[in-house]
Amino acid sequence: MFRQVVARNFAVRNFARVSPQYTRSIVPAFNKNYTRFYSSSVTKEELVSNKLNDIVKTFIEEKGITFEKPLTDNLKLSEDLKLDSLDKVELVVAIEEEFELEINDDASDSFENLGQIKKFLTEKS
Amino acid sequence: MRKLNGLQKQTLALYKEYIKMTYTKPVQNQFKFKKYSKKLFYDKLHTIDRKDFSTIEYLLRFGARKLESLQNKQNILFYKI
Numbered sequence: 001m002f003r004q005v006v007a008r009n010f011a012v013r014n015f016a017r018v019s020p021q022y023t024r025s026i027v028p029a030f031n032k033n034y035t036r037f038y039s040s041s042v043t044k045e046e047l048v049s050n051k052l053n054d055i056v057k058t059f060i061e062e063k064g065i066t067f068e069k070p071l072t073d074n075l076k077l078s079e080d081l082k083l084d085s086l087d088k089v090e091l092v093v094a095i096e097e098e099f100e101l102e103i104n105d106d107a108s109d110s111f112e113n114l115g116q117i118k119k120f121l122t123e124k125s
Numbered sequence: 126m127r128k129l130n131g132l133q134k135q136t137l138a139l140y141k142e143y144i145k146m147t148y149t150k151p152v153q154n155q156f157k158f159k160k161y162s163k164k165l166f167y168d169k170l171h172t173i174d175r176k177d178f179s180t181i182e183y184l185l186r187f188g189a190r191k192l193e194s195l196q197n198k199q200n201i202l203f204y205k206i
Contacts (some may be wrong), residue, residue, distance in 0.1 A: 085133075093145055104135070
């Protein structure tokens, strides 16, 4: 019984290999619209700020804080986002994990708004 | 911003260690460790006076010992504690 199945499969596969019509129907035609890839002209600061904004957004979502305005440099962590000192520590650890660097306690205590964090990260990374 | 005193800094440093520890655990169990560590700190937030130094020092020592057992790499699933 199995021998028959194997034989049939083999036949079908061979048929696919041999017959050009069959292959044309299953294999999509090669896309002839050539696309060009340009190297991105994103600066280091933009990269850092995009990454940081993503981290802060996910952090806010996890916390359940509703903040609909765009995240700007002047955004104050304790007043606008209403984060306490423990939340700030959590945010700092999330940033450390993402950027793979160490932020010492004195530096993390001095963070008051997003701009300061961005400045620190662009200097470090 | 008000400047932090020594004990407050120690507390924040300990909390940082706790949060760092959660990142070393498997992804699907991280939230359990995080929830537990938060509970440890937030439960005491409003019950202890700022100037009750001896209690805070005791809790810091207690927390450090707890952290050691949590940092154990065999402790992955959380139900052992």
